[in-house]
Amino acid sequence: MPKMYITRREVFSASHRLWNSDLSEEQNIELFDKCANPNGHGHNFVLEVTVVGDIKNESGYVVDLKKLKNIIREEIISKVDHKHLNHDVDFLKDKIPTAENIVREFWRVLETKITKAKLSSIRLHETENNIVEYRGEE
Ligand code: NI
Numbered sequence: 604m605p606k607m608y609i610t611r612r613e614v615f616s617a618s619h620r621l622w623n624s625d626l627s628e629e630q631n632i633e634l635f636d637k638c639a640n641p642n643g644h645g646h647n648f649v650l651e652v653t654v655v656g657d658i659k660n661e662s663g664y665v666v667d668l669k670k671l672k673n674i675i676r677e678e679i680i681s682k683v684d685h686k687h688l689n690h691d692v693d694f695l696k697d698k699i700p701t702a703e704n705i706v707r708e709f710w711r712v713l714e715t716k717i718t719k720a721k722l723s724s725i726r727l728h729e730t731e732n733n734i735v736e737y738r739g740e741e
Contacts, residue, residue, distance in 0.1 A: 604657035607665045608723055613650045613675050615684035618643040619700040622689075643687060649728035650679070652713060656720035666720045674716050679709055702727050702735040710737055 621638035622631050631639045638644065652675055656665040682692055688700040694712055698704045706727045714722050726736045 606655060607658060608653050608655050609665050609668065609671070609720070610651050610653045611668055611671045611675055613652075613672070613680050614647060615650065615680050616645060616647050617683050617686050617688050618645040619688040620644070621699055621701060623699055643689065646729050648683075650675070650709070651724075651726040651728075652709075653723045653725070654717060654720035655723040670719070671717070674713070678712050678716050702729040702733065703737075706735050706737040710739055714739070 620640065620643040621635040623634065626634065652671070654666055654671065658665055682694075686692055688695050688705065694708045695705065698708065706725050709725050709727070710722065713725070722739065724736055724738045726734055728734045
């Protein structure tokens with residue numbers, strides 16, 4: 604069967620602060636610069652979730668994108684949109700909320716919820732120019 608990659612795109616707005624509490628203030632500013640701003644700063648994030656699978660004979664779909672959309676909105680978007688990622692999101696507690704760490708935690712959440720196809724990659728656009736992609740590889 605032909606293998607197809609299907610992507611759902613979602614957007615959310617959130618704030619974060621990059622800070623490592625094991626380091627001094629001076630070290631944090633050296634490491635994170637403006638991203639260590641005490642009260643955080645915001646981004647309009649773009650999230651792309653790609654799944655891979657075979658076309659089902661019955662539907663002609665790999666996955667029903669409405670169902671994929673609902674999973675992403677329920678499990679991710681509703682928990683991060685208009686939130687402060689350092690304080691408001693259970694699955695990001697005790698993580699430095701870089702795009703890398705955010706994507707890794709999104710993967711952990713979605714991997715268990717997406718059952719009709721295989722999660723292939725998650726991309727997070729933090730800005731127009733900065734994009735992180737994770738394919739579940741350790
Ligand atoms: Ni930032």
